[in-house]
Amino acid sequence: MQHDINSTTIQAQEVMDRAQQAFLSFRHASGRKRAELLEKIADGLEAERSALVRTAQEESHLPDTRLNGELSRTIGQLKLFANLVREGSWVQASIDPALPDRKPLPRTDIRKMLRPKGPVVVFGASNFPFAFSTLGGDTASALAAGCTVVIKAHPAHPATSKAAFRTACKAIQDLGFPADILQHVDQPDIRTGIELVKAKATAAVGFTGSFQAGYALMQAAAERAVPIEVYAEMSSTNPVVILPELLNSAAEATAKKLAASISLGVGQFCTNPGLIFITKNPQLETFLKVLKSAMETTAAAPMLHEGVLAGYHNNLQVVLSQAGVDTLVEGKHVDGTIAVTPSLATVTADSFLHNSSLKTEVFGPFSLVIIAENQAELLAALQSIDGQLTASIFGTQQDLANKTIVTPILDSLTAIAGRIIFNEVPTGVEVCHAMVHGGPFPSTSNGSYTSVGSSAILRWARPVCYQNFPDSLLPEELQNANPLGIWRQIDGDWSKNQR
């Protein structure tokens, strides 16, 4: 029996209680079994590729190539987590063997590993109908960890969400897992989302979307009788710093790279470079001219939906109407459509410094260039912004040699960002082990975690310690013989050894 909940009388409590019931058995499924499930879901998505892409295209207005690429990424993520949990070392097993002869007191045997938290709620994101939605990274990593999942479908692509969900249901059924390890709720209102977060059985929440919605979920979670973690990826302006020497050698190339990044996906990426910090320089005019020209010649493209378009218009107007802001490129809105062309503006670092309206995310194809008189002013402007998913530095070897300039900039970016990028644009997030797609508030609710890459699984597990346990009663990951052959820390050193 599938649970695809779409009646208007949805009872969040019941949905989460079913997820909890399913968790009671799913938590015992081995990493190998969970890997099989993820791979079968991936295969199902591949088999349904053309229908899924067609449905998503109708709902999201994203182009065919982008959606095919995103679906491939989604399939890749499912396979990454399958490999991760089949291999098994992700549980961070740690063994401190007994020291019966230690003085003054003997040490008992202590072991620990990560165990799944319980049922989690995953909110789909509008800008990634596949990769950050129904069967995206949050769901893949949570199932991989051994959690059961309730998906709150994003109202902008309900049919895509349901189609993806049905694919997963087939895999779940074929492998004989309880149906309720994955449930789908497609009530469009935020109230339903809040109720799911507040339901007693909910152990954690994954979210990608707006600051307003993410913050509402954080508050709901904090007000629970038992507070839980909401892992919300919310908003980021992704500062880019252009070092002084770069403009002399690469003004044109850098401007073109940035223009392409700002316009990519009609600017609807959480890593869109929204703020560009630069000091006055003879080549600044060239840089701005090329940036302006590249953005002016970018073709109009549709945004995701009317709501995103309206939000973009409003937020853009707020920025463009601030004192000291010069509009370099005034984007156009193609009448009768939801298509736009990119916008670009400049402002002095001095005006930027004290105006918080210039520091909030404008979700769409827009960037603000902040022009500083000197490095001190640039640094002050940079230090006035909030937590970020990414921060980028463009510079030459000569720039890097100038430590008095580079070190304070790098320190400032380290303090505010989850990922610091050298001479590359922030869009395009690699799905790998070392990725951090997370950062200090308000870019996310909790900068200690990532929502992309294999470490995303850590959000759904917590350490459990076993003291003086008989070997037979321990999880396989902690047994002396290391039957799974995983990496473990024994007395603090990593190995695949037996104990």
Added chain:
Amino acid sequence: MQHDINSTTIQAQEVMDRAQQAFLSFRHASGRKRAELLEKIADGLEAERSALVRTAQEESHLPDTRLNGELSRTIGQLKLFANLVREGSWVQASIDPALPDRKPLPRTDIRKMLRPKGPVVVFGASNFPFAFSTLGGDTASALAAGCTVVIKAHPAHPATSKAAFRTACKAIQDLGFPADILQHVDQPDIRTGIELVKAKATAAVGFTGSFQAGYALMQAAAERAVPIEVYAEMSSTNPVVILPELLNSAAEATAKKLAASISLGVGQFCTNPGLIFITKNPQLETFLKVLKSAMETTAAAPMLHEGVLAGYHNNLQVVLSQAGVDTLVEGKHVDGTIAVTPSLATVTADSFLHNSSLKTEVFGPFSLVIIAENQAELLAALQSIDGQLTASIFGTQQDLANKTIVTPILDSLTAIAGRIIFNEVPTGVEVCHAMVHGGPFPSTSNGSYTSVGSSAILRWARPVCYQNFPDSLLPEELQNANPLGIWRQIDGDWSKNQR
């Protein structure tokens, strides 16, 4: 200049701003330098041992041997974290090298490691004037991570706290660190604590104490413009489950072990076994008789201070006055002192199940034995309790062979506890790599972390990712040559290799 803040006009904002200023340089101190600092502080404590113990004895009423042991543990913790950060692998370095030939797109070089969060506030605990106070595990692990620390002294031992702080100041001065890497605030009121949590520069908070105080700090942190993590260790009843066969072979020995654990430190440990679950059995009377006798013959000993005594009395009376509770041992309060003898009571599992007043922590030398008619009733009672630091199981080989009894109990304990213990008492927390002294709410604010053992350092750091960075600009931990010789994950596999 030392900053020992005790004027009544303390400005939390200024204190934390100074901590932030000191962080700007301290974050660049190498692991080796931080290790030197921790060791010098440890040496200072050893040099001042007799004076420190004398002061603590006057303020805490704890016996000399206990305080000497606790000070040794505190010194040991400082050295553990010194070793941890000198060795350096704690930063969880991860390197995914570039794959320039990957199709359809090349992969760029991505690396990550943990970096310190910033200035943190540490609240001293009344029940551990050394090990969980001024220079205890929270301060040691935060300094080890590279964070600066503001200590909020516990009002029950202000002179002990100040003496320990002055010892650390000397080490800081001798090694030439900025004075403000460690500050000491001894305002006794909770309002000052809240202000420190709310100050803009505060990046995280460590706390050990009551649920009420810890929860107030959690709420203050959630209400900040930029919410932060409070790592609060708050309350736990530490359930103990006695399996059926054990009573036949070890009723007496187990009862004696438990009685000693309940009375240890006059019951003033967060791991005190407050709930004992047992099924009816012919040997039950023997078990209760021995437990009763051992507790009746325990000598009176002073509690920490009047406040703890008053809280203990109140909470104990609430429990003893509940319907169905039989008092087996009525503890005595020695007139004109703050000394008490232990108390013991029993209740049926059926009465326990629906009465939340029986499930809250009674901080002191008391335990409640919950007697079930059968295993199903025991399991239901067990599943009705909240998150716990520890849960213990006492059983024989024969008990373990009975999977229908053991598996559901183990599953239930895994769901609620941070540490599960077999045939040992929960008091006595080993300081090692695999320790988890943490657990689901309300035992702590965040069950994903531990406040004891080397992993306690993880509370004070967050991952930062470096993309396409020139080797020379990377932190040493991530450089190709692995100059620090640390364990790193390269493409997911652990080694000390160069890249």
